[in-house]
Amino acid sequence: AAGGLQRAVDALPIVGLDESVIDILQRDDETDEEADNPEQYEEADNDVPSFPSVEKKCFYRDKLIGTECDATPPFHVKLNRRGSATIIEWFCINGHMLWKWNSQPVLKYAMQGGDFMVATNILLSGNNFSKLALFFRFMNIGVVSPKTFRLIQNHYLVDSIKDFWGKKRAAIIDCLRAKESVVALADGRMDSPGHTVQFCTYTTMENESKDIISVVTVDKRQTNRNSVIMEKHAFIQTFDNLLPDLNITEIVTDAHMQISALLDPRKGRYKEKAIIHSLDVWHAAKNLTKKLHVAGILKGNSILLVWLKDIVNQFWYIFQKAQHRDMFNEWKHEWIRGKCDHGPLDATTSDKELMVPGSPPHEALQRIMFNRR
Numbered sequence: 001a002a003g004g005l006q007r008a009v010d011a012l013p014i015v016g017l018d019e020s021v022i023d024i025l026q027r028d029d030e031t032d033e034e035a036d037n038p039e040q041y042e043e044a045d046n047d048v049p050s051f052p053s054v055e056k057k058c059f060y061r062d063k064l065i066g067t068e069c070d071a072t073p074p075f076h077v078k079l080n081r082r083g084s085a086t087i088i089e090w091f092c093i094n095g096h097m098l099w100k101w102n103s104q105p106v107l108k109y110a111m112q113g114g115d116f117m118v119a120t121n122i123l124l125s126g127n128n129f130s131k132l133a134l135f136f137r138f139m140n141i142g143v144v145s146p147k148t149f150r151l152i153q154n155h156y157l158v159d160s161i162k163d164f165w166g167k168k169r170a171a172i173i174d175c176l177r178a179k180e181s182v183v184a185l186a187d188g189r190m191d192s193p194g195h196t197v198q199f200c201t202y203t204t205m206e207n208e209s210k211d212i213i214s215v216v217t218v219d220k221r222q223t224n225r226n227s228v229i230m231e232k233h234a235f236i237q238t239f240d241n242l243l244p245d246l247n248i249t250e251i252v253t254d255a256h257m258q259i260s261a262l263l264d265p266r267k268g269r270y271k272e273k274a275i276i277h278s279l280d281v282w283h284a285a286k287n288l289t290k291k292l293h294v295a296g297i298l299k300g301n302s303i304l305l306v307w308l309k310d311i312v313n314q315f316w317y318i319f320q321k322a323q324h325r326d327m328f329n330e331w332k333h334e335w336i337r338g339k340c341d342h343g344p345l346d347a348t349t350s351d352k353e354l355m356v357p358g359s360p361p362h363e364a365l366q367r368i369m370f371n372r373r
Contacts, residue, residue: 202234
């Protein structure tokens with residue numbers, strides 16, 4: 001039996017490298033254009049096998065006149081790239097396709113599964129298409145064209161994401177309605193620095209649960225192309241939508257002067273709501289570091305740079321431990337109602353030079369620390 005099998009295998013025709021021609025397209029534009037519209041991929045021929053096989057001749061039959069093609073090997077093999085997929089096609093010398101194989105499953109409208117997954121996950125993971133496309137190109141890996149990415153995004157993703165976010169946010173708002181007091185943390189982010197900004201995304205989070213309760217995007221065209229007031233406009237849009245549903249008693253933001261004016265208890269837009277406006281410690285510490293560094297590079301103030309990290313750490317520690325304003329109003333080791341957590345400090349407790357009270361660097365430090373802005 002074994003000998004018969006061997007004779008049968010030996011009788012199979014051999015298609016070697018010298019009998020096949022491998023064509024690899026070099027121009028990306030040729031393949032990208034075919035994948036521009038996810039609903040207009042070329043329909044696959046159902047009569048073409050999806051697996052490689054060794055054929056002795058071409059079995060193509062013309063459907064109109066019934067003539068058969070009797071072409072024999074060598075057959076012509078083409079390797080094509082379509083988006084992120086590789087397609088292998090095998091043709092006879094008369095141009096008839098014997099079989100076709102795609103490295104990816106084909107979905108409805110002949111859309112390739114890999115292309116759909118790449119485009120979908122680039123958006124859902126918050127990545128930048130241009131950067132990832134360049135990365136794929138350097139790796140010599142196929143990727144969907146920019147036009148295909150935008151079409152998949154617009155046809156399948158944007159509405160689904162909006163619907164999911166709407167349901168998720170509605171559930172969060174329903175849970176927070178029962179709370180007597182809601183503390184909201186809010187901040188805006190521009191899409192580019194300076195006056196070239198086009199969009200501002202303003203995000204608001206509930207302090208206790210850390211749930212996102214609002215995401216608002218403002219286009220500069222909504223503010224007459226004035227980028228300076230975009231964050232203020234986004235803040236107003238955010239809290240005009242939130243305040244009817246939630247009892248917000250405190251809002252935490254960075255030290256934005258326009259937002260501080262809106263929350264001014266005497267003449268602000270939201271003065272009747274009696275909302276407490278607190279400043280974010282992270283932004284405050286960041287600004288403090290910048291101001292101390294600027295003061296420390298001045299002549300005679302270099303000791304500020306030596307103590308910069310310790311001062312900022314102390315700033316964080318104060319806001320972590322203090323329960324009310326009186327606990328950190330005076331920067332002294334001891335006062336009437338208490339004292340610092342550390343013991344007495346002198347020149348022997350640290351290898352750093354101590355600042356002399358009343359010296360220029362000490363006075364510069366006082367001006368910075370007691371400046372409300």
